[in-house]
Amino acid sequence: PDEASRTAALNRQARLTKPTGALGRLEDIAVFMAGWQGSERPEADPVQAVVFAGNHGVTAQGVSAYPPEVTVQMVANFEAGGAAINALTAACGARLSVVALDLDRPTGDITREAAMSAEECLDALNQGAAALGADTRLLLVGEMGIGNTTPAAALCAAVLGGSAQDWVGRGTGIDDLGLSRKAVAVEAAVALHSGAATDAFETLRLLGGREIAAMAGAILAARLARVPVLLDGFIASAAILPLLRDNPRFTDHCIAAHCSAEAGHVLLLDKLGLEPLLHLGLRLGEGTGAALAVPIVRGALATHNRMATFDEAAVTDKA
Amino acid sequence: PDEASRTAALNRQARLTKPTGALGRLEDIAVFMAGWQGSERPEADPVQAVVFAGNHGVTAQGVSAYPPEVTVQMVANFEAGGAAINALTAACGARLSVVALDLDRPTGDITREAAMSAEECLDALNQGAAALGADTRLLLVGEMGIGNTTPAAALCAAVLGGSAQDWVGRGTGIDDLGLSRKAVAVEAAVALHSGAATDAFETLRLLGGREIAAMAGAILAARLARVPVLLDGFIASAAILPLLRDNPRFTDHCIAAHCSAEAGHVLLLDKLGLEPLLHLGLRLGEGTGAALAVPIVRGALATHNRMATFDEAAVTDKA
Numbered sequence: 001p002d003e004a005s006r007t008a009a010l011n012r013q014a015r016l017t018k019p020t021g022a023l024g025r026l027e028d029i030a031v032f033m034a035g036w037q038g039s040e041r042p043e044a045d046p047v048q049a050v051v052f053a054g055n056h057g058v059t060a061q062g063v064s065a066y067p068p069e070v071t072v073q074m075v076a077n078f079e080a081g082g083a084a085i086n087a088l089t090a091a092c093g094a095r096l097s098v099v100a101l102d103l104d105r106p107t108g109d110i111t112r113e114a115a116m117s118a119e120e121c122l123d124a125l126n127q128g129a130a131a132l133g134a135d136t137r138l139l140l141v142g143e144m145g146i147g148n149t150t151p152a153a154a155l156c157a158a159v160l161g162g163s164a165q166d167w168v169g170r171g172t173g174i175d176d177l178g179l180s181r182k183a184v185a186v187e188a189a190v191a192l193h194s195g196a197a198t199d200a201f202e203t204l205r206l207l208g209g210r211e212i213a214a215m216a217g218a219i220l221a222a223r224l225a226r227v228p229v230l231l232d233g234f235i236a237s238a239a240i241l242p243l244l245r246d247n248p249r250f251t252d253h254c255i256a257a258h259c260s261a262e263a264g265h266v267l268l269l270d271k272l273g274l275e276p277l278l279h280l281g282l283r284l285g286e287g288t289g290a291a292l293a294v295p296i297v298r299g300a301l302a303t304h305n306r307m308a309t310f311d312e313a314a315v316t317d318k319a
Numbered sequence: 320p321d322e323a324s325r326t327a328a329l330n331r332q333a334r335l336t337k338p339t340g341a342l343g344r345l346e347d348i349a350v351f352m353a354g355w356q357g358s359e360r361p362e363a364d365p366v367q368a369v370v371f372a373g374n375h376g377v378t379a380q381g382v383s384a385y386p387p388e389v390t391v392q393m394v395a396n397f398e399a400g401g402a403a404i405n406a407l408t409a410a411c412g413a414r415l416s417v418v419a420l421d422l423d424r425p426t427g428d429i430t431r432e433a434a435m436s437a438e439e440c441l442d443a444l445n446q447g448a449a450a451l452g453a454d455t456r457l458l459l460v461g462e463m464g465i466g467n468t469t470p471a472a473a474l475c476a477a478v479l480g481g482s483a484q485d486w487v488g489r490g491t492g493i494d495d496l497g498l499s500r501k502a503v504a505v506e507a508a509v510a511l512h513s514g515a516a517t518d519a520f521e522t523l524r525l526l527g528g529r530e531i532a533a534m535a536g537a538i539l540a541a542r543l544a545r546v547p548v549l550l551d552g553f554i555a556s557a558a559i560l561p562l563l564r565d566n567p568r569f570t571d572h573c574i575a576a577h578c579s580a581e582a583g584h585v586l587l588l589d590k591l592g593l594e595p596l597l598h599l600g601l602r603l604g605e606g607t608g609a610a611l612a613v614p615i616v617r618g619a620l621a622t623h624n625r626m627a628t629f630d631e632a633a634v635t636d637k638a
Contacts, residue, residue, distance in 0.1 A: 017396055018403055019384070019491040023607070024580060024600025065338070065637050073634040077336055082627025084337055091621040092614065172338040173637060261343060279598065280615070281343025288342070295411065295614030296599070302410040308401025315392040318384050318492060 001035030001226075001252070009034030009042075015309040019318065025277065029255070029297055030304035036228045036253055037137065041305045044297055047094040049140035049287050050131045050218060051078060051085060054101045054124075054211035056147035057109035058189070063150045063182040065173045071146045072103045078144070084284055085142060088291035092298075094140060099131055101210035110151055110189040114206045121205035121213050128217025132225060138297060139222045139229045140257075141236055142287020143211045146172075149262060152238035153186045154207045156264055158194040159241040160271050163187075169234070169263030171283075200242035208239070215239040223253050230290040230297070233260040233282065237268050244272070255297075258282060258289035320354030320545075320571070328353030328361075334628040338637065344596065348574070348616055349623035355547045355572055356456065360624045363616055366413040368459040368606050369450045369537060370397060370404055373420045373443075373530035375466035376428035380504040382469045384492045387425065390465045394419045397463070403603055404461060407610035411617075413459060418450055420529035429470055429508040433525045440524035440532050447536025451544060457616060458541045458548045459576075460555055461606020462530045465491075468581060471557035472505045473526045475583055477513040478560045479590050482506075488553070488582030490602075519561035527558070534558040542572050549609040549616070552579040552601065556587050563591070574616075577601060577608035 009031045014020050021027065033042035053075050059068045077083045078098045089096040101124055107115040116124065132139060153167035164186035170179060189207060197203040204213045216239045222229050231237055231254045244250045256274035259265055261283040269276055277293045310317045328350045333339050340346065352361035372394050378387045396402045397417045408415040420443055426434040435443065451458060472486035483505035489498060508526060516522040523532045535558045541548050550556055550573050563569045575593035578584055580602040588595055596612045629636045 016403075017393070017401060018603050022491070022601065022603040023403060024602065026599065026601070026611075067635055070635055073632070074336070077627060077632040077634055080627070080632065082336060082625075082632045084335075084342060084622045084626055087621040087625040088618050090625070091617050172341070277599070278615075280345065280596070282341065282345070283343065284337050284341040292345075292615065292618050296597075296611065298410050299407050299611050302406040303403045306401075306406040306409070307403055308396060308399070313392070313396040313399065313401045315396055316386055316389055 002038040005038050005040055006031055006035035008040035012040060012304065016307040017310055017313050017315050023303055026300035026303055029300035033228060033301060036226050042301060044138045044301055046133065046135055047138045047294055048133045048136040049089045049094045049096045049142060049291060051098045051142040051144055051287055052101060052128060052211035052214040053098065053103060053144040054209045055103050055106035056145055056151060056209050057106045058111060058150050058185055059147040060109050061111055061181055061185040062178060063185055064147045064171060065178065066146050068106065068146045071144055074144050075100045083286060084288050085286040085291060088288055092291050092294035094291060094294060097131065099127055099214060101127060101214055107209050110154060110207055111185050115151060115208055116205050116210065118205060121201065124210040124213035125217035128214030129221035131218050132221045136227055139218065139227050140287045140290035141215045141218050141229065142232050142290060143215060143235050143285055145209060145211045148209055148211065148235055150182055150185055151207055151209045151212060152235040153264060154189040155203065155238045155241050156268055157186055157190045158197050158203060158207055159245055166267060167264040200246050203242040212239045216243055229254045230257040230293050231255065232257055232287045232290040233285055234262040234265040234268060235285060237265065237272060257293035260289060321357040324357050324359055325350055325354035327359035331359060331623065335626040336629055336632050336634050342622055345619040345622055348619035352547060352620060355545050361620060363457045363620055365452065365454055366457045366613055367452045367455040368408045368413045368415045368461060368610060370417045370461040370463055370606055371420060371447065371530035371533040372417065372422060372463040373528045374422050374425035375464055375470060375528050376425045377430060377469050377504055378466040379428050380430055380500055381497060382501040382504055383466045383490060384497065385465050387465045390463055391422045393463050402605060403607050404605035404610060407607055411610050411613035413610060413613060416450065418446055418533060420446060420533055426528050429473060429526055430504050434470065434527055435524050435529065437524060440520065443529040443532035444536035447533030448540035450537050451540040451546065455546055458537065458546050459606045459609035460534045460537050460548060461551050461609060462534060462554050462604055464528060464530045467528055467530065467554055469501055469504055470526055470528045470531060471554040472583055473508045474522065474557045474560050475587055476505055476509045477516050477522060477526055478564055485586060486583040519565050522561040531558045535562055548573045549576040549612050550574065551576055551606045551609040552604055553581040553584040553587060554604060556584065556591060576612035579608060
């Protein structure tokens, strides 16, 4: 981030007609955006949301409450404008695009084999990176993929340690028996692959999924372009873990939009050192939590850019 | 609230293309709005924000970091469009109006006398009630009044008990010595008046303030008109306490927009049984927290009204 712009934004905050600090996290967000955008008065638009979709061989282990054909059905729903993310991106003024990654070819079942070949994983990363718009100023990354909380939990266990139980949750609403199968699957996958998962690429390739690798690629591309990212839920947060292991400052351009109801997300955000903006009990994915946080960023920039200073408004500042 | 509309909205939520419950509090908000509006598919617009302003004799006790002339200066800032609430209501699509209540006549110093005469208090309540627009579907109530966290804390201590220290906070940023003066002032005011403050009107009259009574009047008028209210911060929450004592269901049409950084607000929301939507460390007042929560309500209604059902989208529901 650009320190001069950060400092200029901080100085501006101190002159606006409010006690310094009285806008809480809005002030932090305005200064954060100023730094990444290299401007004392940053703008959010265009806001871009991308939903990446992938299918998962591990669904064979009975880890999801929904059948895998729902992934392709929901992609059609996104394209027809009928999903939650369509309503929420329309409401917050974000452009939405959907990238479906080889839905007719699920990843390998991670309890038995690698999720992807090197070629497949690289392709997914590249598709993710290519999705970032040239003029995007704020990126939202979401996902759809029946079964994908299982590889996400496996990534957490492999990178951060802990037991499978720490990281598995009910996803779309699996019952107790399914939750046990999920923990067993995560344990088996980590036991099989974690020895070989020694760098970011291999970790994503062995334990991840196409939409997970694509999210990582998009968030990496955003970093290179200095575009801030509103991280969505558990899967988006897990997608950056392999990259974060290689570069502990990889979350610097990310804001955690929300803490989801998926069981592992609280712990994951804590390990990432991220304080989520919203706690609304969401557990849908698609980028819905990120879209709901866009108006908070807009509010931060509206106050930062539009408020009068004490001098301009002839208001007496604190003694 | 209209139970038939609530039930219809609940049934609609169960058919939308998402696991039931996956939108967390958004689902609750949609059903809440449906009940109060008497419609399966409620709308938020017009959203109305009103900022009430008043001055306080208790500032003579050195309880604020800012001098009392800032109240009238900030009203001019609201009218010129330069304050935080102007930026935030513009960003969230709310109509803003400002009602300044006799700023040249501060209330009585509550440590020594009644805040208002019966006539003054009634006038403030009526001005509050009159501010509700005829077509408003969602009301935001905010305030400006140098010194007003002191009467708000006194209302909390008088109605809910506890010590002055439980309820006083730093307001606009008072130092440690000022905070001690504030606790002493609250203790003195409660000792002087709480015996006589036996009903809602007398409590508001003796310990409140003009803008506090006006907020109570506006929120009461909203209840009679079945208009939901987004409660702002500590002062808005304290304003409804006297009415709540007479009718324990008085918060039923209120959503707590946020938990502010003002020390007593966490405890007050807990006593009110309200779970705030946002935790952003705000401590500005003006209705800023309520305005930031409007997009959450809009998101709730956008998903509720616009999403496709499982049947419409031909998506397979959970087995």
